[in-house]
Amino acid sequence: xxxxPALLRGLGITxxxxxxxxxxxxxxxxxxxxxxxxxxxxxxxxxxAYIEVFRGTSALIQLFWFYFVLPLFGIEMHAVVAGIxxxxxxxxxxxxxxxxxxxxxxxRGQWDAATALGFSRGAALRRIVLPQATLSMxxxxxxxxIELLKNTALVSLITISELTFTAQTLRADxxxxxxxxxxxxxxxxxxxxxxxSGMRALERRLSLGRDVVxxx
Amino acid sequence: xxxxxxxxxxxxxxxxxxxxxLRELDLDIPAGQVVSIIGPSGSGKSTLLRLLMTLERPDxxxxxxxxxxxxxxxxxxxxxxxxxxxxxxLKIGMxxxxxxxxxxxxxxxxxxxxxxxxAKLSPAEARQRAEETxxxxxxxxxxxxxxxxxxxxxxxxxxxxxxxxxxxxxxLFDEITxxxxxxxxxxxxDLLRGLANAGETTMLIVTHQxxxxxxxxxxxxFFDQGVVLEDTDPETMFTNPSHARTRAFLDAVLGAD
Amino acid sequence: MNGRGLWDWGFALEILxxxxxxxxxxxxxxxxxxxxxxxxxxxxxxxxxxxxxxxxSRTAGFLIEFVRSTPLLIQIYFVFYALPQILxxxxxGRLSPxxxxxxxxxxxxxxxxxxxxxxxxxxxxRGQWESATALGFSASDTWLRIILPQAIPxxxxxxxxxxxxxxxxxxxxxxxxxxxxxxxxxDIGSESFRYNEAFTLVGVLFLALSLLSAAAIRFTxxxxxxxx
Numbered sequence: 001x002x003x004x005p006a007l008l009r010g011l012g013i014t015x016x017x018x019x020x021x022x023x024x025x026x027x028x029x030x031x032x033x034x035x036x037x038x039x040x041x042x043x044x045x046x047x048x049a050y051i052e053v054f055r056g057t058s059a060l061i062q063l064f065w066f067y068f069v070l071p072l073f074g075i076e077m078h079a080v081v082a083g084i085x086x087x088x089x090x091x092x093x094x095x096x097x098x099x100x101x102x103x104x105x106x107x108r109g110q111w112d113a114a115t116a117l118g119f120s121r122g123a124a125l126r127r128i129v130l131p132q133a134t135l136s137m138x139x140x141x142x143x144x145x146i147e148l149l150k151n152t153a154l155v156s157l158i159t160i161s162e163l164t165f166t167a168q169t170l171r172a173d174x175x176x177x178x179x180x181x182x183x184x185x186x187x188x189x190x191x192x193x194x195x196x197s198g199m200r201a202l203e204r205r206l207s208l209g210r211d212v213v214x215x216x
Numbered sequence: 217x218x219x220x221x222x223x224x225x226x227x228x229x230x231x232x233x234x235x236x237x238l239r240e241l242d243l244d245i246p247a248g249q250v251v252s253i254i255g256p257s258g259s260g261k262s263t264l265l266r267l268l269m270t271l272e273r274p275d276x277x278x279x280x281x282x283x284x285x286x287x288x289x290x291x292x293x294x295x296x297x298x299x300x301x302x303x304x305x306l307k308i309g310m311x312x313x314x315x316x317x318x319x320x321x322x323x324x325x326x327x328x329x330x331x332x333x334x335a336k337l338s339p340a341e342a343r344q345r346a347e348e349t350x351x352x353x354x355x356x357x358x359x360x361x362x363x364x365x366x367x368x369x370x371x372x373x374x375x376x377x378x379x380x381x382x383x384x385x386x387x388l389f390d391e392i393t394x395x396x397x398x399x400x401x402x403x404x405x406d407l408l409r410g411l412a413n414a415g416e417t418t419m420l421i422v423t424h425q426x427x428x429x430x431x432x433x434x435x436x437x438f439f440d441q442g443v444v445l446e447d448t449d450p451e452t453m454f455t456n457p458s459h460a461r462t463r464a465f466l467d468a469v470l471g472a473d
Numbered sequence: 474m475n476g477r478g479l480w481d482w483g484f485a486l487e488i489l490x491x492x493x494x495x496x497x498x499x500x501x502x503x504x505x506x507x508x509x510x511x512x513x514x515x516x517x518x519x520x521x522x523x524x525x526x527x528x529x530s531r532t533a534g535f536l537i538e539f540v541r542s543t544p545l546l547i548q549i550y551f552v553f554y555a556l557p558q559i560l561x562x563x564x565x566g567r568l569s570p571x572x573x574x575x576x577x578x579x580x581x582x583x584x585x586x587x588x589x590x591x592x593x594x595x596x597x598x599r600g601q602w603e604s605a606t607a608l609g610f611s612a613s614d615t616w617l618r619i620i621l622p623q624a625i626p627x628x629x630x631x632x633x634x635x636x637x638x639x640x641x642x643x644x645x646x647x648x649x650x651x652x653x654x655x656x657x658x659x660d661i662g663s664e665s666f667r668y669n670e671a672f673t674l675v676g677v678l679f680l681a682l683s684l685l686s687a688a689a690i691r692f693t694x695x696x697x698x699x700x701x
Contacts, residue, residue: 118335
């Protein structure tokens with residue numbers, strides 16, 4: 001069908017945006033989640049503020065804020081930059097809570113053993129605790145990544161020609177509404193399933209040798 | 217060897233909320249001494265070890281390791297800089313009741329990790345030291361095993377090897393056989409005996425294994441409600457303790473065997 | 474209407490009073506309507522999922538997964554633009570924007586509430602089911618008198634979280650001209666050329682309400698935990 005090539009181009013942009021967003025979100029989640037656990041107020045404070053603000057407002061509002069309001073303060077940015085930033089910041093805030101919860105779930109004895117061996121708090125977190133926490137984070141982070149994928153549709157509203165934007169344009173041109181949206185829904189579904197299986201594979205790999213139940 | 221005790225505490229106190237777990241503890245432990253610590257639960261035995269390992273911070277009192285200030289808290293005390301504490305802490309190692317092995321690493325990596333990243337040995341040196349230590353605790357054939365694949369006794373051996381690999385001058389053992397099936401306890405105690413006989417390490421052993429305490433320690437401390445009620449050599453402790461509470465405790469524990 | 478500088482308090486208070494609070498009412502209406510549908514539909518779908526009939530349960534499972542994995546925005550467009558083509562009996566074209574919004578939100582969030590219901594129901598021990606059977610309860614009585622009364626209270630906080638999430642998703646309805654907060658903010662902006670006050674106030678309103686609801690949910694959680 002002649003709709004497919006155009007939609008595939010849009011899908012490509014969507015996947016790129018999602019990938020960039022996921023990378024940014026993961027980095028922010030680890031940094032903010034760790035910072036929230038820190039005892040230093042100048043790390044904990046900003047982390048809490050970031051998490052509460054970006055979880056408490058919706059991605060669409062954040063998108064509009066970055067794209068329409070920040071320029072009024074002199075901060076101009078390309079739509080794609082704004083899009084990726086918001087996608088990453090938004091998902092990162094949710095991810096930070098997942099990271100924090102997972103780190104707190106690592107048994108105290110692991111911290112004790114690390115201290116007994118002479119690790120500093122930071123080194124203990126990086127080398128001993130975080131690697132263990134990572135395994136338990138995977139299901140929840142997977143859900144967050146899929147949410148991020150869904151949020152890429154919102155950047156169509158600041159005129160980035162990803163899949164949803166392309167779909168709307170084609171709809172206006174061809175009026176083949178039902179076809180277009182069904183194809184688009186299936187495309188998103190396939191990418192989401194891809195993310196989900198990727199995460200399951202990661203989970204299997206990380207639980208090598210561990211006495212852990214892995215969902216199939 | 218000079219006369220400075222390896223471990224010296226003065227007025228060491230710790231409370232958890234309203235509960236006073238350690239009360240103004242004064243203790244001198246010479247280098248190389250093997251000390252067993254016995255007493256009822258909640259008497260402060262584990263807390264002493266945890267304070268020495270900086271897993272908790274004291275409310276008051278001072279501690280010196282080999283003459284150097286290590287812990288200081290409470291009124292009138294000069295606090296010790298964190299960097300100093302971290303440096304001196306490397307002389308102390310600890311083995312836990314529940315092993316606390318790193319589940320995401322093989323036995324070899326568990327033992328290598330601190331030498332590699334804390335003592336900053338080269339990967340080859342760290343690996344060699346880890347292998348040697350694991351062989352010395354009898355696990356030469358389990359280098360690549362994962363903790364989940366090991367028995368309780370084997371896990372505890374890895375834990376001991378992991379602590380020993382950092383070559384500490386002081387080793388703390390916090391009820392290391394309490395979580396083991398009875399038939400595995402003997403093996404661990406043999407390891408401990410070997411270490412004690414080598415005579416190089418100062419050892420503090422919190423234990424309920426009375427026979428071991430009697431046969432293999434130089435000194436026994438009986439803890440009760442946050443104070444050292446009795447501090448004497450094994451023979452006297454078991455044949456002629458001075459306090460009625462000590463007697464009562466020993467009767468209860470030994471009678472149960 | 475062009476105030477001075479970056480922030481005009483007079484303007485801010487004026488739009489808050491005259492435009493934003495009414496728009497908040499629209500937002501709340503959409504949220505309540507959407508949640509009502511999500512609560513009912515979610516329960517229906519969960520029951521379908523638990524059906525002994527393989528076809529019914531597999532279909533329900535697939536639908537849940539499909540709706541959950543695809544963007545709400547597309548689903549809104551679908552209901553607004555595509556559904557009228559598929560279901561011509563809707564008359565002269567489309568559902569009203571508000572109805573569309575409520576339906577789309579309801580369907581999307583039913584995929585989440587069904588998971589919450591599922592977890593709550595699976596948490597009820599087998600023994601409860603077995604006692605009910607032993608005592609001769611019918612299937613519907615078992616559900617209504619034994620199972621649901623135990624399953625629902627513990628999951629209220631989780632459902633509350635989705636209510637808050639839905640509330641934060643309502644700005645997407647601005648794309649189909651529902652006069653909620655974001656639509657109104659954009660409207661104010663294009664009329665007065667002042668975007669700062671409108672968008673910031675909308676952001677603050679969302680943040681304040683979502684923090685309040687989060688606190689309310691935590692409070693409810695604690696009260697429920699004590700009661701057990």
